[in-house]
Amino acid sequence: MRNLNPGEFAANHGIHARGLDLRPVLPQSTDQILGIDLTHTIHTDEVAAARGGPGGGGGGGGGGTTTFGTYTSGAAGAYNITIEFKGTSWTTEYYNLFVAAADRLSSIIVGDVEDAKVIVGKGGPKVVDDILITAELGQIDGLYNILGQAGPTSVRTVGSLPATATMKFDIVDVEALGLTVFSQVVLHEMAHSLGFGSIWDRLGLVTDGVFTGSNAVQQYHNLGGTAAGIAVEQDGGTGTAGSHWDEDTFHNELMTGYIDSGENPFSAMSAASFADLGYVLSRTYASHTDAYAVI
Ligand SMILES: [Ca+2]
Ligand SMILES: [Ca+2]
Ligand SMILES: [Ca+2]
Ligand SMILES: [Ca+2]
Ligand SMILES: [Zn+2]
Numbered sequence: 001m002r003n004l005n006p007g008e009f010a011a012n013h014g015i016h017a018r019g020l021d022l023r024p025v026l027p028q029s030t031d032q033i034l035g036i037d038l039t040h041t042i043h044t045d046e047v048a049a050a051r052g053g054p055g056g057g058g059g060g061g062g063g064g065t066t067t068f069g070t071y072t073s074g075a076a077g078a079y080n081i082t083i084e085f086k087g088t089s090w091t092t093e094y095y096n097l098f099v100a101a102a103d104r105l106s107s108i109i110v111g112d113v114e115d116a117k118v119i120v121g122k123g124g125p126k127v128v129d130d131i132l133i134t135a136e137l138g139q140i141d142g143l144y145n146i147l148g149q150a151g152p153t154s155v156r157t158v159g160s161l162p163a164t165a166t167m168k169f170d171i172v173d174v175e176a177l178g179l180t181v182f183s184q185v186v187l188h189e190m191a192h193s194l195g196f197g198s199i200w201d202r203l204g205l206v207t208d209g210v211f212t213g214s215n216a217v218q219q220y221h222n223l224g225g226t227a228a229g230i231a232v233e234q235d236g237g238t239g240t241a242g243s244h245w246d247e248d249t250f251h252n253e254l255m256t257g258y259i260d261s262g263e264n265p266f267s268a269m270s271a272a273s274f275a276d277l278g279y280v281l282s283r284t285y286a287s288h289t290d291a292y293a294v295i
Contacts, residue, residue, distance in 0.1 A: 021258050050181045050259045068095045074106035079113065079279065080130045081106055081190075087138035089171035093179055098135055098167075101187040105194060107288040108271045111280020116163035118154050128163045133193055140170035147173045150189035151198050159278050160202045165193035184264050188254055191270065195277045196255060197243025200232075205276060206242065209234050213276025219269040219286075224294040230269065233257045245270070253292060265290030 068090055074080040081102040085095065117125045120132070134153075140146050148169035152162030167189050174182050192198050200206050205213050210229035220230050231246035233256065244257040252260040255270045268286040275281050282288070 049261055051178055051261065071095075071099055071102065073099070073102035074110070074130075077112055079106055079109040079111055081133060081194075082129065082131065083133045083135050086134055086136040087168075087171075089137040089139075089174075094137060094174070094182075097179070097183045097186045098190075100183070101190045102133075104187065104266075104288060105190060108281055108285040109194070109274055109279045110282045113161050113279070114156070114158075116154075116156050118163050120164065131162055131165060131194065133165045133167055133190070136166070136168040137171050137174065138168070139172070140168070142170070143172045143176060146170055147185075148189070151192050152195065155195075155199060155202070160195070160199045161278055162193060162195050162199070167193055181259060184254060184259055187266060188259070188264075191255060191266075192243070194274065194279075196270070196273060199277060200243065203277065206232055209242065211245075211273070211276075213273055215275035215281075216269050216273035219267070219272040220294065223267065223269055223292060225269075250294070254290075263290075265292040267292035269294075 068085040070082060070084050072080050072082045083098055083102060085098075113130045115130075116128045118128055118132075120126045126132075140148070148167070150165070150167040152165045154164045155162050167186070169185075177185065200211070205211055207229075209232050210227070211217070211232050212229045217229055220227075231249040232242040233244040233246045234242055235247075235257070245253055245255050247256045247258050250256050252262065252264050253270065254264040254266040255273075266289055268289040269292070271281065271285050271289045
């Protein structure tokens, strides 16, 4: 049901009523993205739902031709997210969304990760401090259908933390979403790029549809959760550990598979899950997350 074309979609309208579907298209379909293929497709009414109905949401930034230099988040010697901007559709507004997402994640994850030597493009080996994200805004397949692709493109041999990742979006879809929704999509996808959902399988963090990492589970309990572990989204395919929190359990939490209309908090539970991946978090990371309660 993830590969519906717009015509088929009309007959399955109810499936997507929850909002913008950011769950991965399964099965995996790319040899470049590791772990889970985070190709996402979007549909007309999902955009409307995420924007809060026709006319809701912020305006798009419009296409542009401005080029932006590489950005690196975080304090020197700490966890640094380096972003290279590719494509011809960047505006200051869009650039700022990526910078804000990287700054936010660098306020949560602070521990330097061992440098990695990776092959990038045609050049020789390149040393990556912590993570290099190639962000691209351009044309993919026109309005709707594919929104973009995001996820790690290489992971460290020891520990599996991503060294390189890609975040690519179809500019006409980005414009349709508007800045408010797209800002949430960018943080969601950047979290996947750092390993959220995309290296859970490798690390054995999901058992029987439940995320078992102790740091995230502790926050889940702090937020009011009562189960032993965190329910992971199981829709969208079998034989996968899933890559999001369960929509039916966590509703508008940002790292569920659907972006809801209105606020989509990035909770302390999502932040803490990065500690379960092996990252070292700020002692005050919870102060960089949004208020959220499990109800
Ligand atoms: Ca660093
Ligand atoms: Ca490093
Ligand atoms: Ca598209
Ligand atoms: Ca949701
Ligand atoms: Zn996702």
